[in-house]
Amino acid sequence: MTNDGGWFDRFVDSLPERGWFKFLSTYVVVPYWVWRDPKPKLPGGPRASAQxxxxxxxxxxxxxxxxxxxxxxxxxxxxxxxxxxxxxxxxxxxxxxxxxxxxxxxxxxxxxxxxxxxxxxxxxxxxxxxxxxxxxxxxxxxxxxxxxxxxxxxxxxxxxxxxxxxxxxAPDFPTDLFGLQDTASGRSPDSPPHELRSLPRELILQLNANPNISLGGGYRAYPGFSAAQVRGKFGVGW
Amino acid sequence: MEDPGIAERLVDSLVRPDGSPKKRPVHTIGIGATGSFLASHVARDYCISKHFQGTETPVTVRFSNGSGSAVQHDGWSDVRGMATRFHLDDGTATDLIAMTLPEFFTPTPETFLDFALAAKPAKFSRESPWRKILDMLKLTPPMRDPYPGETVRPDEGAMRFADRNGYAQLAVFQAAAIGAPASYDRASYHAVHTFVITAPDGTRRWVRFTWQPIAGVLDTNPNAPPEDVYLQDKLRERLALAPARFSLMMSIGEIGDAFDDPTRPWPPHRVRVMMGTLTLDTVVKDQEADCERLSFNPGLLTDGIEPSGDLVLRARKDVYEISSKRRGAVPCPFSRSQANDE
Structure with missing residues (x-):
């Protein structure tokens, strides 16, 4: 996007791509926030659902x-x-x-x-x-x-x-992360609501606690059907 | 609706300082196209509506930018709209109103009025470089730089509203980063609300609809300078070369899903049914008469499709009608006949 905020503004916009700033973020800023607002490791696997x-x-x-x-x-x-x-x-x-x-x-x-x-x-x-x-x-x-x-x-x-x-x-809908973190910390989900702009930080901190995650619930070509239903439909069931 | 004046107030609240009383208060800039809808071979098993029975149904579609500004800024990040009118063979019609945002901002008309007032486009200050550095150190994204010529925007107000009202967070978050499509026919459009459809055996299902472009979803480069005028030309070029097609996908809700709350999209794991294919082949010649003056309405339904208990869906029927009257559009079908009414 065009930036007409002057050279200093353009320089600041470029910070996230500069090596020294990445180093600062990785080894100072993120560890500070991990210390200040640690997140519990969120449990693996699909969450309980009635649907x-x-x-x-x-x-x-x-x-x-x-x-x-x-x-x-x-x-x-x-x-x-x-x-x-x-x-x-x-x-x-x-x-x-x-x-x-x-x-x-x-x-x-x-x-x-x-x-x-x-x-x-x-x-x-x-x-x-x-x-x-x-x-x-x-x-x-x-x-x-x-x-x-x-x-x-x-x-x-x-x-x-x-x-x-x-x-x-990870939840299919990004803002649901707030509620999952609240629940894991023993708080009432989203009560009060979180500052929306803090969501990227919450994700970064969660990725510190859960370095490997599944990104969403994934795509299903034939959603809603069990293996038994599919086998039954095609006449190969056991 | 419980509050008879709220539709009027909602229309008032949506008017932008850079809008026009002769145009729509939102989704102001748009372009119409025509073509046909052909239901899939399974659609009739799910819904008795005429356009799902397998014969071609003529359609009129209006694509639009979500902003209520009367000045065209195609390249700005914005929600896009796709209003589709199915011209049924008995002379009646039914509409499906969809947008690129997969959910709505609020669950009720009253809260939407609060949101519209809070997020009314207002003058704003560019975030200073020092403030941006502070944001980066807080691991929060800086506010977006203004586009060239942008003097008012809803972003700050919407963000403050979402910070106080959790139900608005998903829509505000996704709208803030929604970007601009490469062409109107390269975006997915979600009807957001739940409808109740009736099958030939009388089974009623709670469903949501989405248009998916067969050419695929493609956005512009968000880091490139935005073009103000390109979407209508792209559509004209596209349809001059070959028809643009969309699949109508229908998700079937399950007990426990948010049937009446448009702020909650359904997970992508629900049973989906491909209900048909929309083929657009012609740009409307007289855009003013045959598209801009048309009054689409999400409450214009037909036998086999009913509104759910979604209060926003029910309120939109009146809001669209009032908006139509104010700008002197072709009278809303509700004004001529109640034949299609719920």
């Missing part, structure tokens, strides 16, 4: 830090999945509520990305019941995972652990 279409095609973005992120450690993680493909696929068929699921090796993490129907805890319970042994192998490669083995004997703790490693899902 049917919010309870189908739900996302799980499970991000698990590898104990050994060297090429050898990563190869072990790849083998743990590759050697159990039959067990994973049969298990997912038996769970029956999963639209898609896949494992990724991403930087220092092994990730399980899936889309499922219904309650989160039940989904994890079903998973452990059907492919618990695979998860034992996976979590043995992950930081903090040893205490959960065997997962079939530590179901509730495993559910909490998965929840903690599932990505926070």
């Amino acid at each position: 049917p279409s919010e309870n189908v095609q739900r996302m799980m973005n499970l991000i698990m830090p590898l104990k050994d992120s060297s090429p050898i450690g990563r190869a072990k993680a790849a083998l743990a999945i590759a050697q159990n493909v039959d067990e994973i696929f049969a298990g997912l068929d038996n769970v029956g509520t999963v639209h898609t699921a896949r494992f990724l090796l991403l930087d220092d993490y092994i990730c399980m990305i899936s889309v499922y129907d219904g309650d989160f805890s039940n989904y994890i319970r079903d998973f452990i019941a059907t492919i618990g042994s695979v998860f034992d192998e996976v979590v043995s490669l992950v930081e903090g995972g040893d205490d959960l083995i065997p997962t079939t004997h530590n179901v509730e703790r495993f559910i909490d652990w998965v929840h903690a490693h599932d990505l926070f899902q």
Whole structure:
């Protein structure tokens, strides 16, 4: 946009793109605000909702830090999945509520990305019941995972652990972040309302608490329908 | 409406100092086009309205800039409007009024009056460089620099209102950054309000409509100097080359959704139905007679579509009619006949 506010105004407008100002922001300004207004880490996974279409095609973005992120450690993680493909696929068929699921090796993490129907805890319970042994192998490669083995004997703790490693899902509507932060801090949501211009700062501070997040609830090509409904419609159900 | 005078006061509140009494108080600058709407093969399963039965329905569309300024500033960040009139085969009509903002500012006519008064375009001071630095240190965005020639704007008042009224925050936040479309046919337009449609088996569904451009959404570069006049020329050029098309998408609400509150958009995970395709092929020749003097009205509905309990939707019917009378437009269809009335 045209700026006719003079050279100093143009200079100020350019500050966010200048290296020294980025350095100042990253190492002084943001840490100051983190100290002054710390945000609790917001919980992962989809939020509770009464609406049917919010309870189908739900996302799980499970991000698990590898104990050994060297090429050898990563190869072990790849083998743990590759050697159990039959067990994973049969298990997912038996769970029956999963639209898609896949494992990724991403930087220092092994990730399980899936889309499922219904309650989160039940989904994890079903998973452990059907492919618990695979998860034992996976979590043995992950930081903090040893205490959960065997997962079939530590179901509730495993559910909490998965929840903690599932990505926070940013709200579909940006200003809803205020209410989520209020609730996490034990305050009444948006009462009183927040200063609207503080929203970018609230997002920056939240990204300090939750560095990895899912940006919104995602696109669905056939929204509102469960895996069972889709299978039933096409005559391939079980 | 409970307060019979509020529609008049709403129209009064919307008038800008740089507007014109002979034009609309908002969405003042616009251009009309004509074409047809063809319902999808599933539309008739959801709604008994004539234009959803599968035969081509002639349409008149008016695209507009949301501002009430009588001076054209296409390149300024602003909400855009798309008013569509379906000319039904029995001689009646039904309108669908949509805009690029996915939600409204307030949940009731009374609160909208408060908002309109608070956000009335007013003189403002350019934010000083020192104030901008302070904003940056607070991790808040500086207020937008004025456009060349911009002397009044609603931004400061709207922001103050949103700081006091949480329901306005989403719309004010999104409107502040909405930008300018590359062309009127490269934007999505949301009808914002909930309507109740009736299916052939009598099933009633609470739904919201959105026009999605088949050419895709495309905005101008917000960092480039804005052009004041280009949108109408772009549309003329576009339609001279080939028709512009939009899909009419319908989201079906679920129990617990904000049926009567236009400040709350529905999440994108609701069941969506593709209700039909709009094809625009001709720019209206006599814009003044056949577009600018037309009176669109979100309350002009037809059998099979009813208003929800949304109080703003119900109030807009009177507001549009009063506005139409004041500028001496073609009388609102409500004035001629109640055939289409709710």
